[in-house]
Amino acid sequence: ALPFHPVYTPLAIGSGSRPVPCMNHFGFWISTHMAGIEQSDTLRFVSTMMTLMGLVGLAVVVAGASILPLTS
DSSP: OOSSOTTHHHHHHHHHTSSOOOTTSHHHHHHHHHHTOOHHHHHHHHHHHHHHHHHHHHHHHHHHHHHOOOOO
């Protein structure tokens, strides 16, 4: 029995998968070519934004699980 609703588990997994960008990802190349910037600049920008997305997502999931556990 989990102390929180099971929906928080995939949300946490999804948030944890974001902070590690990969240059083989199509989004990296689309953003590089569409913006017309260098690969190193794109990697620096994408890494920063994906890390922020992962951390904020994890914080929201933890806050949601502790404030509104919705146990079944």
